[in-house]
Amino acid sequence: MFFIHQTSCISPQETFSNVKMDLLHVSVHNKLLAIEPAYTGVAVGVLRRMGKASRIGMGTAMRLIQEGAAPDGLIIGTANGGMEESIRFLKQIIEYHEDMLAPGSFVQSTANAIATQLSMLTKNKGYNITHVHKGLAFENAVIDTAMLLMENPGNTYLLGGVDEIASYNYIIEHTAGWYKKEYTSNQDLYKRNSAGTIAGEGAAMFLVNNKKEQAIAELTALTTLHSTDKELISGQLKAFLKKNVPSGESINLFLTGENGDARDADLVASCESAFGNETTVARFKHMCGEYPTASAFALWLACYLPIDQPLPEHMLKKQGTTNKNRTVLIYNYHKNVQHSFMLVTKFK
DSSP, rough: EEEEEHHHEOSSSSSSSSOOOOOOOOOTTBBOOOOOOOOOOSSOOOOOHOOHHHHHHHHHHHHHHHOOOOOOOOEOSSSSSTTTHHHHHHHHHHHHTTOOHHHHHHHSSSSTHHHHHHHHHHTTOSSSEOOGGGGGGHHHHHHHHHHHHHTTTTTOOOEEEEEOHHHHHHHHHTTTBBBBOOOGGGGTTTOOOOOBBBBOOEEEEEESSOOOOOSSEEEEEEEEEEEOOOOHHHHHHHHHHHHSSSSOOOOOOEEOOOSBGGGHHHHHHHHHHSSSSEEEEOOOOOHBBOOOOHHHHHHHHHHHSSSSSSOOOGGEEOOOOOOOOSSEEEEEETTTTTTEEEEEOOOO
């Protein structure tokens, strides 16, 4: 599909600078909040008017843009980006009786505010789009990027996934039973046999193009599906492996979006059964929490993990016989209905 040259991530863990994957930051009240850095190069007044999704998205992307060449376009996936500002604006309508409304919240209230802020800050007049497809928002951004590179093979694009924990949206999701009723630490997420998971947020950005030289990884294949049938999903996984993994080769690391929801245990087990003893099985959502574009965090993680070094102990579910992380298959699901498989080949 395309090659990944640079990555950056803001998450509930130390992933932006001085990355420390062995030290696990602990959730508070079933929420994993992003650790925001000291944003540089952006005026304080501009930062003050930004919603959280815009801040973390801008901070993650600006690091890549400042370090490399300006991209030819911005492609962002989000489901809840701008949600907090949207609710704030609606509250103002009620509080001020539709009079004297602050324009800041209105401007920041749409999902494309993240890409818009980036284009204005960097004066980027290229392709600019935001994909809002719930739990497959980032995957649709990936597909769009791959198609653009087929049309414009010499271009470089900034690809990203961003979501925030919006308080109003969190209440709705909690009431619907998607989050655990009892307080659960992310350290114990996979030990609790109960329904629901914990909320998360974050931003991950990638500079991608068609050039293999100096790339850190290649995203070689992607597929998505909507289903609650675990047999269909595991069958789709096996078909994906048969199509994209050469005969005689195997996946080194199966990185799964298992989120601690006991209702999904059979689904995850059926997918893990597609792999032999040589494949290591690891999990990532105790690090970032559950949110629609968590697959972007997983892709960043797949790019970051060293090829020849062991994984942090808290990630491991099953150690395989192959102690490498060269070929990584990411499986993510959202609300047990939206599923994606991404195959990554690492070079560094």
